[in-house]
Amino acid sequence: MIVMREQREQVDELATLKAKRFSLYVFLVVSFMLFAAWSSGFIVYTASGEDKGIKTLLPHIFIWSTACIILSSLCIHFSFKAAKVGQVVKQKIWLAATIALGIAFFILQYNAWMELASRGVMFISNNASQSFIYVFVWAHQAHIFAGIVVLLNAFFKAGRKEALQKNVFRMELASIFWHFLDILWIYIYVFLLLNQ
Numbered sequence: 448m449i450v451m452r453e454q455r456e457q458v459d460e461l462a463t464l465k466a467k468r469f470s471l472y473v474f475l476v477v478s479f480m481l482f483a484a485w486s487s488g489f490i491v492y493t494a495s496g497e498d499k500g501i502k503t504l505l506p507h508i509f510i511w512s513t514a515c516i517i518l519s520s521l522c523i524h525f526s527f528k529a530a531k532v533g534q535v536v537k538q539k540i541w542l543a544a545t546i547a548l549g550i551a552f553f554i555l556q557y558n559a560w561m562e563l564a565s566r567g568v569m570f571i572s573n574n575a576s577q578s579f580i581y582v583f584v585w586a587h588q589a590h591i592f593a594g595i596v597v598l599l600n601a602f603f604k605a606g607r608k609e610a611l612q613k614n615v616f617r618m619e620l621a622s623i624f625w626h627f628l629d630i631l632w633i634y635i636y637v638f639l640l641l642n643q
Contacts, residue, residue, distance in 0.1 A: 505580075506559040508558050519625065525537075535606040594625050
């Protein structure tokens with residue numbers, strides 16, 4: 448009787464984990480489609496006239512923020528590897544590095560906004576191409592904020608007395624989400640570079 452209950456609980460837990468993974472993938476696809484739609488809108492708008500381009504160079508700070516997010520992807524990769532072999536201390540060290548780099552990315556992006564504003568590139572503008580820069584960056588920043596919350600959750604729950612499988616699964620989802628944010632930023636940055 449007890450064995451059957453434990454087996455049923457394991458089956459229920461496995462179903463819950465699969466549902467969480469599926470939900471994450473749905474969220475990632477929706478996010479990707481949102482940015483793809485904005486990219487299409489940008490392309491259509493800028494194609495409507497020569498005066499519709501960005502008409503400014505992107506801040507050099509974006510290079511540093513790109514380096515931060517790429518390094519943070521390496522850190523979360525090492526954190527996930529440590530979690531898979533049960534090395535909780537290493538997992539937390541690499542997670543802390545990922546969180547710190549995520550916060551640094553956030554701060555660098557803020558500085559880039561300030562630089563754009565000092566040049567007269569504002570969100571509310573007669574040139575919607577310049578507004579698109581803010582739409583891309585702010586939407587990505589909202590995702591970064593969510594990602595940092597996910598990483599903090601993984602950090603504080605790591606090492607609790609729970610099954611290794613739960614910790615690894617939590618790290619897997621956090622890792623997938625964070626790598627997606629990295630790839631998304633690189634896409635946004637290259638897209639804007641090619642259209643500046």
